[in-house]
Amino acid sequence: xxxxxxxxxxxxxxxxxxxxxxxxxxxxxxxxxxxxxxxxxxxxxxxxxxxxxxxxxxxxxxxxxxxxxxxxxxxxxxxxxxxxxxxxxxxxxxxxxxxxxxxxxxxxxxxxxxxxxxxxxxxxxxxxxxxxxxxxxxxxxxxxxxxxxxxxxxxxxxxxxxxxxxxxxxxxxxxxxxxxxxxxxxxxxxxxxxxxxxxxxxxxxxxx
Amino acid sequence: xxxxxxxxxxxxxxxxxxxxxxxxxxxxxxxxxxxxxxxxxxxxxxxxxxxxxxxxxxxxxxxxxxxxxxxxxxxxxxxxxxxxxxxxxxxxxxxxxxxxxxxxxxxxxxxxxxxxxxxxxxxxxxxxxxxxxxxxxxxxxxxxxxxxxxxxxxxxxxxxxxxxxxxxxxxxxxxxxxxxxxxxxxxxxxxxxxxxxxxxxxxxxxxx
Numbered sequence: 001x002x003x004x005x006x007x008x009x010x011x012x013x014x015x016x017x018x019x020x021x022x023x024x025x026x027x028x029x030x031x032x033x034x035x036x037x038x039x040x041x042x043x044x045x046x047x048x049x050x051x052x053x054x055x056x057x058x059x060x061x062x063x064x065x066x067x068x069x070x071x072x073x074x075x076x077x078x079x080x081x082x083x084x085x086x087x088x089x090x091x092x093x094x095x096x097x098x099x100x101x102x103x104x105x106x107x108x109x110x111x112x113x114x115x116x117x118x119x120x121x122x123x124x125x126x127x128x129x130x131x132x133x134x135x136x137x138x139x140x141x142x143x144x145x146x147x148x149x150x151x152x153x154x155x156x157x158x159x160x161x162x163x164x165x166x167x168x169x170x171x172x173x174x175x176x177x178x179x180x181x182x183x184x185x186x187x188x189x190x191x192x193x194x195x196x197x198x199x200x201x202x203x204x205x206x207x208x
Numbered sequence: 209x210x211x212x213x214x215x216x217x218x219x220x221x222x223x224x225x226x227x228x229x230x231x232x233x234x235x236x237x238x239x240x241x242x243x244x245x246x247x248x249x250x251x252x253x254x255x256x257x258x259x260x261x262x263x264x265x266x267x268x269x270x271x272x273x274x275x276x277x278x279x280x281x282x283x284x285x286x287x288x289x290x291x292x293x294x295x296x297x298x299x300x301x302x303x304x305x306x307x308x309x310x311x312x313x314x315x316x317x318x319x320x321x322x323x324x325x326x327x328x329x330x331x332x333x334x335x336x337x338x339x340x341x342x343x344x345x346x347x348x349x350x351x352x353x354x355x356x357x358x359x360x361x362x363x364x365x366x367x368x369x370x371x372x373x374x375x376x377x378x379x380x381x382x383x384x385x386x387x388x389x390x391x392x393x394x395x396x397x398x399x400x401x402x403x404x405x406x407x408x409x410x411x412x413x414x415x416x
Contacts, residue, residue: 128379129387155405159398162384166374171336176370179337190367197363197405 023061025051030072031118039121044068069122070134076119077136080111084143097150098199104143105168105191112173113184124170131170140165151199160198167194231269233259238280239326247329252276277330278342284327285344288319292351305358306407312351313376313399320381321392332378339378348373359407368406375399 029051033042044065048055062068089095090103111117123131131137145161153160166172168191176182237259241250252273256263270276297303298311319325331339339345353369361368374380376399384390 129383132383133387155401156394156398159384159390159394160401162380163371163375163398163402166377166380167371169374169379171377171379172370172374175337175340176367179341182367186364186367190364190371193363193368194371 019061022051022053022057026053026058026061026068027072027075030068031075034072034118034122039069039125066126066130069125070130070136073119073122073126073131074135076122077139080107080119081136081139083107097147097152098195101144101147101151101164101195101199102192104147105164105195106188108140108168109173109184109187109191112168112170113177113187120170124174128169128171148198152201153199154201155198164191164194164198167191227269230259230261230265234261234266234269234276235280235283238276239283242280242326242330247277247333274334274338277333278338278344281327281330281334282343284330285347288315288327289344289347291315305355305360306403309352309355309359309372309403309407310400312355313372313403314396316348316376317381317392317395317399320376320378321385321395328378332382336377336379356406360409361407362409363406372399372402372406375402 026047030042030047033046033050044058045055047068048058051058058068062071084091084100084104084107086092090099091107092100095103111120114120119136123136126134132141141158141161144164145157148155148157148160148164168187173187176187177184234255238250238255241254241258252266253263255276256266259266266276270279292299292308292312292315294300298307299315300308303311319328322328327344331344334342340349349366349369352372353365356363356365356368356372376395381395384395385392
């Protein structure tokens with residue numbers, strides 16, 4: 001983060017750098033507490049205390065507990081985002097769009113099933129609507145939608161991406177894994193099958 | 209509900225008929241209160257009072273608030289279930305499986321979008337896991353899975369049915385309608401497109 005080029009006021013600059021320091025401190029404290037005791041046992045009060053920052057600052061910075069968790073989710077997701085946007089194929093660029101889609105879903109489902117995955121633990125704590133509207137949720141959707149288009153799918157990529165992701169979201173995948181005891185491999189195979197069915201061409205489309 | 213054939217005790221029979229009467233009374237009171245003030249404003253206490261039944265009986269009968277709402281959901285869904293299992297085509301029998309699948313999703317999405325739909329209002333109040341594991345949730349899944357098989361889909365019907373229904377559940381459909389302002393017609397068109405893509409044959413399946 002750099003100061004704006006027209007910034008000449010040392011006071012304003014110092015204020016901004018205080019704000020950045022506070023933000024980083026709060027995120028660090030939150031990440032540490034979440035790792036130590038699990039995200040569901042961490043309160044805003046404890047985060048403020050551990051960061052040595054006032055509770056008012058914490059709320060000003062992140063709005064509410066969901067806001068803090070979403071910011072932390074963004075940090076936790078940076079590595080995965082790097083992997084699917086610019087890492088090695090088939091998750092990253094270089095493989096055909098269809099293979100990248102399959103790899104993306106496989107990785108997503110594997111992460112949902114991993115108890116130690118911080119991003120998954122955080123995402124699960126946030127309401128469905130806010131999670132989907134978050135930077136991470138929107139990045140997932142954009143990625144899937146773009147790959148469907150690149151794979152030559154003739155259709156409403158935006159909605160088909162939502163449909164694919166609805167199968168791999170926490171509500172669906174957790175229910176299937178935990179309540180129906182569906183193995184992770186079967187969920188991943190279903191994702192791959194859905195991608196195959198969505199991306200295969202069917203000559204001409206029948207009139208609606 | 210009839211007495212068991214070997215029932216000879218008038219006392220046990222009277223007890224059972226009391227239990228049935230209490231159950232019906234409680235469901236009637238709950239339905240009336242839900243219609244009057246909306247499901248989110250109805251407490252167990254009020255239902256017991258309106259039914260003239262002890263709160264202990266209410267909890268014994270339904271376990272908890274979710275249990276009562278699920279029982280009410282079962283009653284509210286009876287008409288829809290009748291329509292898709294034995295009503296006129298294309299929702300009911302007589303139309304090709306693919307058309308019945310399309311009609312089922314259209315009807316489901318229309319109901320989710322209808323503010324006055326009691327079944328939808330009730331279902332929305334119950335946690336995802338319990339809703340899906342309920343009689344209604346399992347009946348939906350069985351119906352979709354059976355139609356996929358009847359439509360000649362070569363694949364994991366059970367999982368593909370979960371995938372289709374994940375697109376039309378409350379979490380996904382409400383998010384798309386309310387947060388993304390997607391019109392109901394576009395959600396229904398996407399369901400129809402998914403059914404089309406899932407049920408079209410592709411000659412031979414490539415090796416996995």
